[in-house]
Amino acid sequence: MTSEVNSAQAEWWNAAGRGWAQAQDIVDLVLKPFQDLLVEAARQRPRERVLDVGCGTGGVTRAIADALDGTRCVGLDISESMLAAAREHGQAEFLLADAQVHVFEERFDLIVSRFGVMFFDDPAAAFRNLLHASAPDGELCFITWRTPEENPFMTAASRAAASLLPDAPAPDPDGPGPFSLADAAKTRKILEEAGWSGIGISAVDRICTMPESLLVPYLSNLGPISRALKEADESVRPQLMAQVRSAFDEFVHGDEVRVPGACWQVTASAPL
Numbered sequence: 001m002t003s004e005v006n007s008a009q010a011e012w013w014n015a016a017g018r019g020w021a022q023a024q025d026i027v028d029l030v031l032k033p034f035q036d037l038l039v040e041a042a043r044q045r046p047r048e049r050v051l052d053v054g055c056g057t058g059g060v061t062r063a064i065a066d067a068l069d070g071t072r073c074v075g076l077d078i079s080e081s082m083l084a085a086a087r088e089h090g091q092a093e094f095l096l097a098d099a100q101v102h103v104f105e106e107r108f109d110l111i112v113s114r115f116g117v118m119f120f121d122d123p124a125a126a127f128r129n130l131l132h133a134s135a136p137d138g139e140l141c142f143i144t145w146r147t148p149e150e151n152p153f154m155t156a157a158s159r160a161a162a163s164l165l166p167d168a169p170a171p172d173p174d175g176p177g178p179f180s181l182a183d184a185a186k187t188r189k190i191l192e193e194a195g196w197s198g199i200g201i202s203a204v205d206r207i208c209t210m211p212e213s214l215l216v217p218y219l220s221n222l223g224p225i226s227r228a229l230k231e232a233d234e235s236v237r238p239q240l241m242a243q244v245r246s247a248f249d250e251f252v253h254g255d256e257v258r259v260p261g262a263c264w265q266v267t268a269s270a271p272l
């Protein structure tokens with residue numbers, strides 16, 4: 001897909017899609033506590049149409065479609081490769097589009113996202129565009145990461161990736177990225193500027209778990225380590241992975257990995 005905005009993100013998420021497709025069952029397992037929050041929010045009122053923004057491989061879209069029988073659930077994502085994996089499971093409709101600029105032809109009474117709204121070039125423009133996708137009195141509910149300091153598993157992954165690629169430029173802390181909505185006051189301002197009202201921002205902390213046997217597949221397919229490994233010859237990737245694996249020992253408890261996830265649950269309403 002080509003887009004005048006968010007092109008770097010589109011390129012990255014298209015490249016990342018293959019790893020996410022390979023690891024989608026692990027993603028759905030690890031991030032299930034945050035999926036459950038969105039399913040719970042979706043169940044609070046009868047819904048005709050639900051939009052899942054930055055739906056990735058579609059776990060949340062499908063979970064809401066399953067929970068709300070008869071509700072139309074649409075997953076939207078900028079990455080063709082993510083959506084190809086999402087579509088393999090059927091059960092919901094998936095739309096290839098950039099949430100920041102897509103011209104929505106229908107209106108949704110609930111717009112959700114799990115970690116899919118932090119990657120916009122222009123967040124206020126994107127949330128304004130999502131307001132256009134909302135029915136009058138429709139709701140927005142998304143989950144986003146709090147600070148890197150509060151999410152030590154993610155910082156361990158970034159440090160490990162940096163050790164594999166010491167010359168790579170550090171990511172811009174103010175640009176699009178997983179922590180771009182970590183500052184609650186800034187997020188509130190963006191949503192107000194975009195025209196949303198009744199904004200609520202609550203801290204949600206969950207322990208995400210996976211069997212220890214899935215830790216290496218998780219790290220090698222997702223996030224900054226997978227990105228760093230892609231730069232290396234395929235034959236040396238297992239060796240490089242083994243080199244950084246010990247940085248995650250503190251999260252391993254017997255045969256289980258426990259990842260503390262410190263997030264915001266952000267809610268807002270569209271004007272009537």
Ligand SMILES: C[S@@+](CC[C@H](N)C(=O)[O-])C[C@H]1O[C@@H](n2cnc3c(N)ncnc32)[C@H](O)[C@@H]1O
Binds near residue numbers: 006013054058079116
């Ligand atoms: C961290 S992943 C989350 C995927 C999914 N929501 C989940 O929880 O498994 C972020 C997703 O946002 C998508 N994304 C990034 N920028 C986007 C944009 N401008 N419009 C639509 N989707 C976007 C990416 O392609 C990616 O699938």
